[in-house]
Amino acid sequence: MTFREGPVTIVRREDYAPPPFWIDTVDLVFDLDPAKTRVLNRMRLRRNPDVAPQALRLDGEDLNLARVLVNGAGTSFRMDGQTLVLENLPEGNDPFELEIFTTCAPEKNTQLMGLYVSQGTFFTQCEAEGFRRITYFLDRPDVMASYTVTLRADKRQYPVLLSNGNLVESGDLEGPGNEGRHYAKWVDPHRKPCYLFALVAGNLVAREQRVVSRSGREHLLQVYVRQGDLGKTEHALSSLVKSVIWDEARFGLSLDLDRFMIVATSDFNMGAMENKGLNIFNTKYVLASQATATDTDYANIESVVGHEYFHNWTGNRITCRDWFQLSLKEGLTVFRDQEFSMDLCTTPSARAVKRIEDVRVLRTAQFPEDAGPMAHPVRPDSYVEINNFYTVTVYEKGAEVVRMMQTLVGREGFRRGMDLYFQRHDGQAVTCDDFAQAIADANPDSELARQLPVFKRWYSQAGTPRVQARGEFDAAAHTYTLTLTQSCPPTPGQADKQPFLIPVAVGLLDAHGRDLPLQLQDAAALTHGNTLVLSQASQQFVFTGIDAEPVPSLLRGFSAPVVLAMDLSDAQLLHLLAHDSDPFNRWEAGQRLALRRALAAIQADGAPATEPLDAGFIEGMRAVLRHPTLDAAFKELALTLPAESYIAEQLDVVDPQRVHTVREAMRRQLALALHADWVWAYEEHHDNGAAGPGALSAGRRALTGMALTMLCLAARETNEPIWPGRTYQRFKDAGNMTDRFNALSALVSSGQPLAAQALERFHAMFKDEALVLDKWFALQAGAPDRGGDILPRVRQLLTHPDFHLRNPNRARSVLFSYCSANPGAFHRPDAAGYVFWSEKVVEIDAFNPQVAARLARALDRWKKLAEPYRSAAREAIARVAAKSDLSNDVREVVTRALAD
CATH class of the missing domain: 2.60.40.1840 (Aminopeptidase N, middle-beta domain)
Structure with missing residues (x-):
């Protein structure tokens, strides 16, 4: 596998310049073959009159060039690295035709960028710069063109041929050499940048539904999956229907194509991709049934389906001028999917739970990023590899910036601003400044309009205020x-x-x-x-x-x-915990009380206290748990202690083992002190109705699962067998994945002997369900460390017959669960966790730099670590950085981590 040649290049926002050429139309013909796909690319170009005449430089990567024609005739060209350079082009502003014929090898494309094959099906992923792996092109988001795409392939192997837009023609191919082959021709009526191009070809089946928009136009909605998975697509299609209805009602934005398609694949670097009219999804965010998906899975599918559909307008119809403006589409669309999920909630409490969950992600992932070596503004100023800037800062913090705009102008004022934004910029590639200006101009009397230059510092300044x-x-x-x-x-x-x-x-x-x-x-x-x-x-x-x-x-x-x-005093915080009408601050009061006690125990001299919690805090938690009107979902959130990573961020110097010891002591104390209350909570909530979408029953299941975990923790201390036995029985008898997995998690996280038997039974039950096995792997890699037993278990999991390092979902299920989400096990005094991390970053970088770079970020915050962790972590990072053949993705991460 080769990567971009030459020295590392820093791309800077201040150097942006318009393209010297515009591409008006693109006509692509694919002859699909896993070993050698032929791509004929016919483009109509014209010079940009606002840019001084210069050569046409087309991006390419891992392509075999066979032919270049200009207006039907051969022409001279040269290669500058992997860039195709054409200098002898027609003068003036008249359009000209450029034809490029290339081949590529999709079955060898392990990066999963560009055109690749997964389990016998062709897929594409072009954001951010994957289209250059398909054909030579001006691979930048401000070049928007109209696309016509013809796909040709073996009909038996690839009966379904999909691309962007509307299907205009299909049939069997005729003539010598075309026996058993067919074609499909797709036309996208909307101009788009090349990163939104997509094709899919394979043996797939679809669940579909027709809907009629408010304007009276009929649309076909389809969800394509592999044979055997059709029964798990009902929720995804239902979520898509809800998304179409919500966007029309909330923002007046209608679906603009005859059809809208979602296709699921198990080999995908991201969660999903918003290609115009043909969204490609990780199966994790499509497939769900009561037997295989948890309540969290159902909620995530609804959110991600909404997110990608909402991109149809905020990202596709209006796109980014350059990649520094990534939050223009991602921050805005995350805000929109958050609002979508909250608007679907039937009670104020359910809305509050969703808000708390979003803030927890921000605090545990984005705040540390803002304080680490990869800190960058919502609109970055420079990058080496754009793939490294698909970050929680761009997405989640970007969404908070949009939310603040709505707060400042009100919900109706924000809708006026969105209307003006589309009125001004539909069909254009624009900037974050253009969006902020539209919201302000639509609300001229608002504080946002009066202080817009001050507000826009959220886009230009990094860090958490x-x-x-x-x-x-x-x-x-x-x-x-x-x-x-x-x-x-x-x-x-x-x-x-x-x-x-x-x-x-x-x-x-x-x-x-x-x-x-x-x-x-x-x-x-x-x-x-x-x-x-x-x-x-x-x-x-x-x-x-x-x-x-x-x-x-x-x-x-x-x-x-x-x-x-x-x-605030403890008494004031307890007052807020008991009475605050704002659910978020009610939850926050409990978190502050818990954090205060955790920090006191961590920073105390000597060994940490075995009982860090005082009677006042315990009684406050008991009052929440027993409260007659609070929703079960809120109770579960309120009784969940701050994460180890969040606690660590409050410290100047972090001893991960001490943090882990203190938090585990707090959990044990809550389990024992509230034992009778956990029994009550279980008995009161365990009969929780059917699984699937529904905040009320999901909340009851969440609180039941928490009660079981606490009762199993208490039993570990008292050697009382009743609750581990009841938990194992519930695991066996569960009628849905949420209850089954909660029971399994309770046994594993509490270190109960029955956990091994339950894990073996779970694997036997779901050995053919890839997404369920991901949970099985992740649960073991993320389990609390007791005596250094997790790393050996992780290494053992890597040798399991069902573990496949090249599948991103499976790799994340073990490696990310251990290195990024299990600090008490990863940060070992003997540095073995860091050695393991460095081995895997280098190994994965050889075939999938995007996944490797994300894993590399597990040690972003190494400078906060106490010794001996700090020196050992630095040594591990330096070991990775010393590799001469690192991808730009990983090199940027480790170089920035080591910088002073």
């Missing part, structure tokens, strides 16, 4: 003064930060837990939903008519992606 809050009650003046101060720590290449514009949703609670009416001396300082706007380094807000000292509830709904610090 810190907001320090201080409250002061004046009994005589009946006022409460809130002082907010902001700062942002240095990040690579950015030392001094200017103030951000930060919306801070606020409430004040009285002694009975009721929200006080808010009245400010400066009434204009409150925007939509009792939101303050912090745009300076420090500001004061004076609330009047306050007769007694209130308890402040700040950053409600997590109104901005910041770290909030306020010196």
